[in-house]
Amino acid sequence: MVHITYSGNPIDRRANLRPNEDELRIIFTSGAARIVPVWSMKHLFDANPRAQVLSFTQISATVDVTRLEPVFLGFSDDVPWFALGLPDSDTPPTFGTGAEYKTLNEVVTLLPGTEASILAYARAMVIWHGNHRYCGKCGATAKPTEGGHSRTCTNDTCAHRMFPRTDPAVITLIENEARTHCLLGRQARWVPGMYSVIAGFVEPGESLEETVIRETLEETGVPVTDVRYLASQPWPFPSSIMLGFRAKALSMDIHRTDDELEDVRWYTRDDLRSFGKPGPYEAFRLPNPFSIARFLLNTWLDEEKGV
Numbered sequence: 001m002v003h004i005t006y007s008g009n010p011i012d013r014r015a016n017l018r019p020n021e022d023e024l025r026i027i028f029t030s031g032a033a034r035i036v037p038v039w040s041m042k043h044l045f046d047a048n049p050r051a052q053v054l055s056f057t058q059i060s061a062t063v064d065v066t067r068l069e070p071v072f073l074g075f076s077d078d079v080p081w082f083a084l085g086l087p088d089s090d091t092p093p094t095f096g097t098g099a100e101y102k103t104l105n106e107v108v109t110l111l112p113g114t115e116a117s118i119l120a121y122a123r124a125m126v127i128w129h130g131n132h133r134y135c136g137k138c139g140a141t142a143k144p145t146e147g148g149h150s151r152t153c154t155n156d157t158c159a160h161r162m163f164p165r166t167d168p169a170v171i172t173l174i175e176n177e178a179r180t181h182c183l184l185g186r187q188a189r190w191v192p193g194m195y196s197v198i199a200g201f202v203e204p205g206e207s208l209e210e211t212v213i214r215e216t217l218e219e220t221g222v223p224v225t226d227v228r229y230l231a232s233q234p235w236p237f238p239s240s241i242m243l244g245f246r247a248k249a250l251s252m253d254i255h256r257t258d259d260e261l262e263d264v265r266w267y268t269r270d271d272l273r274s275f276g277k278p279g280p281y282e283a284f285r286l287p288n289p290f291s292i293a294r295f296l297l298n299t300w301l302d303e304e305k306g307v
């Protein structure tokens with residue numbers, strides 16, 4: 001199986017331990033726990049720019065953890081792991097490491113895959129807690145429960161429970177009938193020259209295949225069929241999972257009906273291979289190598305024409 005960045009998490013989640021909050025507190029403060037700090041949606045990395053390795057640390061006495069909300073991630077071998085969201089402040093604690101906070105996408109290409117996946121997990125959990133401080137039903141404060149894998153309303157007559165959510169998004173490589181061209185578009189806010197495959201969020205009441213068909217039609221005007229699932233990627237920016245598909249176009253006529261994309265074009269494999277090289281596509285670029293969009297494109301590029 002091909003590894004996709006942010007997947008392949010080595011942590012055994014040990015969900016059976018989540019209800020035992022006393023035991024989790026003992027584990028958290030035992031000195032054996034590895035704690036992943038998350039501050040302002042950033043993570044702590046070694047300050048050495050030539051060896052930007054992940055810097056996991058035990059929380060020292062410099063931080064009052066009793067006021068924070070650790071999330072039990074699980075165990076890797078015999079080591080317990082927790083994520084810890086730190087309050088926004090001008091000077092986040094670095095625990096005496098001399099390390100610095102960076103966004104995950106800044107350093108992901110330098111990280112071993114297992115570390116990237118642990119950070120994706122930690123980040124998603126901390127962001128979810130930050131966005132669900134209050135009960136969605138009655139508005140009272142909600143507190144973390146089950147080791148941070150749920151939040152429960154503190155209003156006893158309500159006691160509504162909320163669970164971490166993942167928002168599904170489809171991302172699709174669309175090829176023409178002859179399989180010689182694929183359909184790429186670009187959003188105005190992307191870096192100049194970048195084109196990518198077609199993506200969109202799943203809406204309530206539709207299947208994933210229906211989302212692929214609807215989003216492609218809305219964004220490009222191209223009708224598609226033969227929608228096939230290929231692979232997925234956790235995408236905690238802030239809380240998505242990208243579901244990768246391949247689909248076949250019934251027409252090559254492009255008619256954009258919304259403003260999601262500023263440009264849509266068909267490209268051949270040779271076109272894509274010449275992105276960034278001297279010639280007509282010098283100013284063009286493919287999506288980042290750690291994205292499932294790039295995985296879908298690389299898979300297509302590796303195939304022989306017309307197979």
Ligand SMILES: [Zn+2]
Nearest residue numbers: 135138153158
């Ligand atoms: Zn409530």
